[in-house]
Amino acid sequence: MLKKQLYLFLILFSFGVLAIHSQEVTDTLKIKNKFGSISKEFKPLAPATAAFYSAVLPGLGQAYNKKYWKIPIIYAALGSGIYFYSDNNTNYKRARNAYKLSIDGKPHEFDGTNGNILLSDDALVRAQKSYKKDRDLSLLVTVGLYLLQVVEASTNAHLLQHNVDDALSVKPQLIKDTATNKTIVGASINFKF
Template identity: 35%
Template sequence: MNNLRPLLITVAVLLVFILAGNTQTQAQKFTADTVQVESSVKIHSPHKATMYSVMLPGLGQAYNKKYWKIPILYAGIGATIYAINWNTKNFKKYKNGFQDFSLYVDWKNLPEAEKAVTDEPTGKSYEELYTKGFDFENSQASFDKWFKTQLQNKKDSFKHDRDLSYIILAGVYVLNIIDAAVDAHLMNFNVNDELTLRVEPAVSYSAFTGNMLGFRCQITF
């Protein structure tokens, strides 16, 4: 009997190596089959969608096949660019008017002796920003102060709207990237007929309240 012990140990060791070898072979086969199945399924790349949107707004949406979003995106971009141009044009107009009128008021308020030897400012861009034909030369000091304040307020308002339009344009660009990335991520989820939502009545027990009747929500996929 003692002479059989080394033989049994040897057989046990051989069985262990055989089983281990079979297990490794099955694992390699399973891994190979899994890789083959995964390679046959084309994965939608969120990274590509994101980079496409970074390079050109709307390109990520085209990659996601969400073509209906592209006209909406470019309508927003176009409206924002129009707002930038509009506010920039009016900002420059009121800025020039404010500067020209400030120089004119300073010259107008000079003492007569100094005024006689100082050239009148040639810039008159402010004239088109008030009633046509208005006599600025004989206007009262109270009007000059009011009109100068109005020009400054308009200038600052258009500058604020121009800067805000730039921020909105940047926001639309960032939103375009986020939308493409989220859409691409969602396209990799397996949502099919096997995904079910089941709601059924259920009874729960608590030491404080006893038995309670409620509902249970179960998702199966």
Template identity: 45%
Template structure:
């Protein structure tokens, strides 16, 4: 019974605090605000959908997000970076199929491309097995590399689209400078000065 009374008292207290709370004085209706004159902005228009568009274009066609961001020089880099794993994937896959076919033929007792007509063997069966394993590993690594580069170019296009909308004026940068101290000219001091210009 005591527990129920305590809960009832707490409920009433929370309700009372909420009902007698002050209203926010900054609560202004849009109809009450009047703007006199023209508002001028020095920066471009912020487009919140630009990063998602750049990522979408890069996902559809690699390098297209970089072109959308007007970083045209990055598109050939993306294409070249994606062409390398595709090239090595094809080479490793073709060689893997060659050695796999030769291994299957040899196990079936037939002549393969690594067996001469007189019956001598250029490549042993153990070497065929090892070559298959190594070529399959290289092929899978090329595929993984291609996927990672594909995802990275999507992320790069999205991040670049985000950063293009920020102010990157030279006044916001840190510039090192030597400022001599006129009082202690003989004994130079080292310091750091941060200057904000708006």
């Protein structure tokens, strides 16, 4: 009885090992066009990979999609957002410190002495509110731009896999009407087999 179980186990184990060894794992699918013999490589995880790369390092997803020209635009947009956040935060802190010193009756940079400009306590409160609002808006815009570049990398990777060859095209045309001798604008959708 023990021998039969051992033989059965060895047979099942060897089939399992052979089945596992015979399978080839690929991360791409090749799809043939039914209208021609053109084959295109389809990577189902390309959009997720591009989004992950862009989330880790801004612009890396665009590099993965081979759209290198977008990287400077991304860094300029994110750098501008960070610059405006930092500038507004610095001015907010200056107005806040001046207001605190003014309440305590101590000299500050907006007290009107030694060539400094004179701002009232009410003006310092308004400046704090304005700079805080602008700082928060800068942060929101920067985070939005960061998320936008992640979504753009994913969308671009997805759209790169679509069939956009000449067999399917839309061409605008100008047609001359012979009866009225006027030009008519039209569009045609062409399918070539």
